[in-house]
Amino acid sequence: MNDTVEVEKPAKKKGKWTRRAFIGAGVAAGGALVVGVAVRPGNPVDSLKDIVAGGQGEELINSWVKIGADNVITAIVPHCEMGQGANSTIAQMLADEMDADWEKVRVMDAPADGNYVSKDALRVFAAPGFKGGETMEPTYDGLFTQISKLAGGYVTGGSSSVRSTGQNGMRIAGAAAKEMLVAAAAAEWSVPAAEITTDKSMLAHAKSGKSEPFAKFAAAAATQELPRAPKLKTSKEYKLMGRPMQRTDIPAKVNGTANFGIDGAPEGQALKYAAVKAAPIVGSRVKSMDAATAKGMPGVLQILNMGDFVAVVADGYWQAQQALNSIKTSYEKTDIDALNSNKMFANFGKALDEAGDDGGDSKASEGDVLGVMEGAAKKVEAEYRVPFLAHATMEPMNCTAWVRDGKCDIWTGTQVPLWARSAAAEGAGVGDDDVTMHSAFLGGGFGRRLEPDYVTQAARVAKATGYPVKLIWSREEDTAHDHYRPADISRFKGGLDKEGKLTSWNNVHCSTDEPAESPLVEFYDIPNVSVRNAEVEWPLKLGAWRSVGHSQHGFFVESFVDEAAHAAGKDPVEFRRELLAKSPRHLNVLNGAAKMAGWGSELPEGHGRGIALVRSFNSIVAEVAEVDMTKGMPRVTKVFCCVDAGFAMNPDGLSAQMESGIVYGLTAALYDEITLKDGAVQQSNFHDYRMMRMDDAPDIAVQIINGAPDNLGGAGEPGLPPAAPALANAIFAASGKRIRELPIAKHFA
Amino acid sequence: MRNIALPVLLAASVGLVSCGSAPEEPIEQIIVSEPGGAAAGVKQAAATAPAADDLVSQGKAAFAVCAACHSIEAGAAAGPGPNLNGVIGRKAGTAEGFGFTDAMKASGVTWTEAELDSFMTDPAAKVAGTSMTAGAVNDPEARKAITAYLASLTQ
Numbered sequence: 089m090n091d092t093v094e095v096e097k098p099a100k101k102k103g104k105w106t107r108r109a110f111i112g113a114g115v116a117a118g119g120a121l122v123v124g125v126a127v128r129p130g131n132p133v134d135s136l137k138d139i140v141a142g143g144q145g146e147e148l149i150n151s152w153v154k155i156g157a158d159n160v161i162t163a164i165v166p167h168c169e170m171g172q173g174a175n176s177t178i179a180q181m182l183a184d185e186m187d188a189d190w191e192k193v194r195v196m197d198a199p200a201d202g203n204y205v206s207k208d209a210l211r212v213f214a215a216p217g218f219k220g221g222e223t224m225e226p227t228y229d230g231l232f233t234q235i236s237k238l239a240g241g242y243v244t245g246g247s248s249s250v251r252s253t254g255q256n257g258m259r260i261a262g263a264a265a266k267e268m269l270v271a272a273a274a275a276e277w278s279v280p281a282a283e284i285t286t287d288k289s290m291l292a293h294a295k296s297g298k299s300e301p302f303a304k305f306a307a308a309a310a311t312q313e314l315p316r317a318p319k320l321k322t323s324k325e326y327k328l329m330g331r332p333m334q335r336t337d338i339p340a341k342v343n344g345t346a347n348f349g350i351d352g353a354p355e356g357q358a359l360k361y362a363a364v365k366a367a368p369i370v371g372s373r374v375k376s377m378d379a380a381t382a383k384g385m386p387g388v389l390q391i392l393n394m395g396d397f398v399a400v401v402a403d404g405y406w407q408a409q410q411a412l413n414s415i416k417t418s419y420e421k422t423d424i425d426a427l428n429s430n431k432m433f434a435n436f437g438k439a440l441d442e443a444g445d446d447g448g449d450s451k452a453s454e455g456d457v458l459g460v461m462e463g464a465a466k467k468v469e470a471e472y473r474v475p476f477l478a479h480a481t482m483e484p485m486n487c488t489a490w491v492r493d494g495k496c497d498i499w500t501g502t503q504v505p506l507w508a509r510s511a512a513a514e515g516a517g518v519g520d521d522d523v524t525m526h527s528a529f530l531g532g533g534f535g536r537r538l539e540p541d542y543v544t545q546a547a548r549v550a551k552a553t554g555y556p557v558k559l560i561w562s563r564e565e566d567t568a569h570d571h572y573r574p575a576d577i578s579r580f581k582g583g584l585d586k587e588g589k590l591t592s593w594n595n596v597h598c599s600t601d602e603p604a605e606s607p608l609v610e611f612y613d614i615p616n617v618s619v620r621n622a623e624v625e626w627p628l629k630l631g632a633w634r635s636v637g638h639s640q641h642g643f644f645v646e647s648f649v650d651e652a653a654h655a656a657g658k659d660p661v662e663f664r665r666e667l668l669a670k671s672p673r674h675l676n677v678l679n680g681a682a683k684m685a686g687w688g689s690e691l692p693e694g695h696g697r698g699i700a701l702v703r704s705f706n707s708i709v710a711e712v713a714e715v716d717m718t719k720g721m722p723r724v725t726k727v728f729c730c731v732d733a734g735f736a737m738n739p740d741g742l743s744a745q746m747e748s749g750i751v752y753g754l755t756a757a758l759y760d761e762i763t764l765k766d767g768a769v770q771q772s773n774f775h776d777y778r779m780m781r782m783d784d785a786p787d788i789a790v791q792i793i794n795g796a797p798d799n800l801g802g803a804g805e806p807g808l809p810p811a812a813p814a815l816a817n818a819i820f821a822a823s824g825k826r827i828r829e830l831p832i833a834k835h836f837a
Numbered sequence: 838m839r840n841i842a843l844p845v846l847l848a849a850s851v852g853l854v855s856c857g858s859a860p861e862e863p864i865e866q867i868i869v870s871e872p873g874g875a876a877a878g879v880k881q882a883a884a885t886a887p888a889a890d891d892l893v894s895q896g897k898a899a900f901a902v903c904a905a906c907h908s909i910e911a912g913a914a915a916g917p918g919p920n921l922n923g924v925i926g927r928k929a930g931t932a933e934g935f936g937f938t939d940a941m942k943a944s945g946v947t948w949t950e951a952e953l954d955s956f957m958t959d960p961a962a963k964v965a966g967t968s969m970t971a972g973a974v975n976d977p978e979a980r981k982a983i984t985a986y987l988a989s990l991t992q
Contacts (some may be wrong), residue, residue: 344970345961358976374864383867393865404902552863554872 152198152261153182155306159289161188166198167244167253168503169337170530170537172745172804174249176335177738181254184328185262185321187286188302195336197527244503245538245632246603247705247802250737255800263318265309272308273300323735323797330794332740337529349528352488352499354556359488360389362549362559363408365417366397366569368768370629372422374398382411390553391415399549405560424627424767429575432627432764433473436577436598439622443596445581448620451601452608455616460592464583468655471580472644473829475761477573477633480777483531484566487546490556491516496523496547497556501530503537511540515547534752535632539571567777568769571631572762574599578607578644583616588656590667592616595648598624599640603705606637609645611674611703612667627764634752635805638704642809643757643816643830646700650817651826660699660817661687673732673795674701677708680730680791685712694718695725696822700813707733707801711750713786713814717822721836724754724786724815732793733801742803743790749807750788755780757812758832896986899979903972909990918969924948925984925991929964940966950984957983 154162163179179195182188266286273291274281277298285292292299323330340346353359367374377393382400387407392399398417402408445458461467488499489512496516502508505525513520530537546559561569576599583592593614598621601607607619633639653663661682668675678701682688685697694717701710714726729746736742759778763770771777816827827835900909906918913920919935926949930942944964946952952963957980960969974980 343961353975356975356977358978377865379867383869389868389870391867391869392863395861395864548861552866 152258153186153265155302157303158192159189159301159303160192160194161186161289161302162194162196163258164196164198165253165258167249168197168501168505168527168530168533168537169195170244170501170503170533171748172249173335173337173738173741174244174254174804176333176337177250177741178254178258179336180328180333181250181737182258182262184326185259185318186266187288187327188262189288189290190328190333192289193336243538244533245535247707247804247806249804251706251734251800251802254737259320260318263320264315267315267318268309268312269302269305271312272305276305276308329737330735330739332738335738335741341529347528348483348531349499349501350483350486350531350558350560352526352528353558354488354490354497354499357490357556359558360401360403360553360555361405361408362399362401362546362557363405363412364397364399364545364549364559364561365412365415365565367419368568369419369422369424370627370767371424372419372767375418375420378416379411379414381414385411385414387411389555392549392552394545394548394552397545399545399559401549401553401555401557405558409562422767427627427767428765429475429763432575433577436575436622436624439598439624440577440579440596443620443622445594446618446620448596448622450618450620451604452610452617452619454614454618455592457592457594457616457618460616461581461583461594464592465586466584466588466655468582468584468648468652469580470648470651470828472578472647474576474640474643475763475830476575476628477639477756477760478567478570478762478771478777479532479534479536479631479633480567480774480779481530481532481534481536484563485536485542485561486559487543488556488558489516489543489546489550491518491547491551492554494518494522496550497526498523498543498547499526499528500543500546501528501533501537502540502543503530503533503535504540508540508543511543512547515544516551534634535636536570539629539631541571563774564772567762567772570762571629573633573636573639574626574630576640576644578640580644580648582648582652582655584652584656588658588663590614590649590652590656594618595644596620596622597641597644598622599637601641602632602637606704607641607645611671612649612664613670614667627767628762628769634749635704635808638702638805638809639753639756639812642700642702642704643812646702646810646813647816647826647828650698650700650813650820654820659688664699664701668701673793674703674708676793676795677701677710677730677732680793681710681712681728684728684730684789684791685714685726687712694822696818696820698814698817698819698821700810700817702806702809702813704806704809705802705804706799707731707803707806708795709746709806709810711807711810711814713811713818715815715818715822717819722758722815722819722822722832723784724758724818727754727786727788727811727814729788729790729807729810730793731790731806732795733803733806734799735794735797736792737800739792742792745803746790746807747788749805750811751780751785753808753811754786754815757815757830758784761831761834892982892985893989894986896982896984896989899974899982900986902974903983906972918972921987921990923991924953925950925988938966938968940964941968950988953984953987954980 152164154164161183163182165175165178167175169175175195179193183190183193269291270281270284270286273284277293277296279293279296283293283295289302290299291302291305373395374393377398379391382388382391385407387403388400388411390401398412398415400408400412402411483501490497496512496518498512500508505527509523509525510520512523542559542561546557549559550557576597578595578597581594582590585591593609593616595607597607601621609617649664650660653660656663661678664678665675668678681699687697691697695714696717697712697714699710699712709729709731712728713724716723716725727750729750731742731746733742812830820826906916908914908916908920909922911922915935919932929944929946929948930937941964946964956963957974959973960967974983
């Protein structure tokens, strides 16, 4: 998992990269990386204009913003809308820098074209903490574009849209667009640019009384030089940023006109439908297929054995699925035909035994862990376990494909339009540029739609049959053929000194850490730390699941801190306060959540409170869960959440993401696991892979701290990791029962 | 300047799009019908029934999707959508036993085959404020068949 991309020396690209372009070179945090931020000479307007500015009288200002003749400003956003609302917030950031009228701002998904890549998202991953400073070329084009192309950018993930594309791209694009409009107006009116003011998508010159809408100068602005360093607003000057502006995607979602991937279809063309069934075990192949019944069933057009899966194409989806259900298949043997979950966990345990107290791959090593542990006044040990998890998006995997005349059209919801384009090209046997992606909203992503396997399938079926085909996975297919959140075992040994202070921390686990910081606890003041991982084999395909490694390590680390607090005889909040003595932002968040929850106040008999704090995707979140244990199965009654995401660009959006992360996290913590029997996934649908329902959901309160206005954190994922440990810690407080294995429900059956 | 080695964490988190092998063709393909060719079932029906009735029977089959919300038997109770028996010639928003939106009642539409076709194409565009937020029929052939089926029940 340590793939690297070697980027050619920029100096070799003679003629394309100017010397000027490297003034902005900077050093990444940790000194590991030296990355230049380059500027490509010229404005890319010409090459992109036809693709995104097709309307009458529309002029493309730069790659990320366009202005219509009606003075409507469209932000062209290289991210996908999957419920998280980030595209709207990013547009808000652009509109603010541009002094645009929010009522007349629209959001458009960028086309899946190589020139639109979320290079800033990549920058956050590639060079975290990188700050260009004054000399950085704050423009949206350049080396990062090149790098992103290599990596197949245009990615929506890593809670990165607002803090990267919004902060480092859209704001700059907005400010640049404004400066270009002002320059155009100054030339036309023959007045100094400095005397021109902008507000609500209007340009004005007070002395002469002149005032015109942005649209008037859109054409002239497009011919202006790209500003080298457009001036950005300070947080005091924000008009839209930091305010709970209404999301642009909501009306369509309320009135039913919103277009999701599954709604996609070629204009005026009768679609056929495909149902598919993949071989049940990873790596196995279809050996034989008996479709005698299926081929006589109503509506059935074609039946395909594709090797790795079987497909039926029919006039209707239900007909295709019914016919598919009647097909008898046999599969070739694999190495993992006899594997079950218990055996897999036993293998994990063996790998951890081998790693012992100091083996495995070191992720962090501070001080003398083993020596200090030896002399500790008190030792705490614990082993935790979490299962595989499926994403269970409400909209199942689906893709509509039409392959004809060497071209391929794709309608789908994806977090990675460019990779999906390549996946379609591969399936259809055409080049990337022969594929047209028709983007749509995603009915849930959570990381599942980072994997375009369903797109390849659709293209293959469309190519083989010649029909325009809408391929839809059944819920059973979706549950059993996901790219799962890894199962894991994590072991801890902690040493407490005489004062009950945590002086030694030794952790070993199996999952490869993604992101790398996920198992680390450097914000806790623990002098001796060792964090390691032991290599194991995975019987299932793995993927990114909302908050990725933090979803496991949040539970492991915060459960263990709680156990250490109890071993030290200290209150869990007080214990953490001591550990956070050198991390003031974390401490503020912890205190915020404790205060919201009335930590320490009386609760009814059988109720309990638990707290957890996790830093993920550059945001700090603490949650206090309240649980009622009087009814047998634990019931979460309340969750108090305090978040510091640097600066909340849209506080309403940030709160909504915290609430959603908490519900998704509690769902998994309480109910869900993907288990293996005879090498195959046992769960199939919502009856055995439950979702939290409204009547199970707690009341949630969210408080926001703007602790670092220039150092933004993510929103889509960070609300999730503290939910499980806060709940498990609350269960301990209420009942004395320590949950060391998820899901919680299996301990109360 | 040193070479820039960029750890592609993204790629690690999402897995790589599979390598550039040639597209995998079907191992076995049972073709009941090819694009452009009429389905075998339809051919048989055409041999024994006049063309207009065939359109009606196709419409009846296509209506299966609509039947999730709309009842069609005379006098049957409305579901999530109104009963469509006798809809042709009816003024929009007047069928008994269904709570139409104000927008539908005020639409002034009288349902002809052409009006139904246009409504089925994009309900919210035809009558902004309709409660029919799903079930648009994209295929013009299917719309034609469904309206023919609905018309056959009006006579």
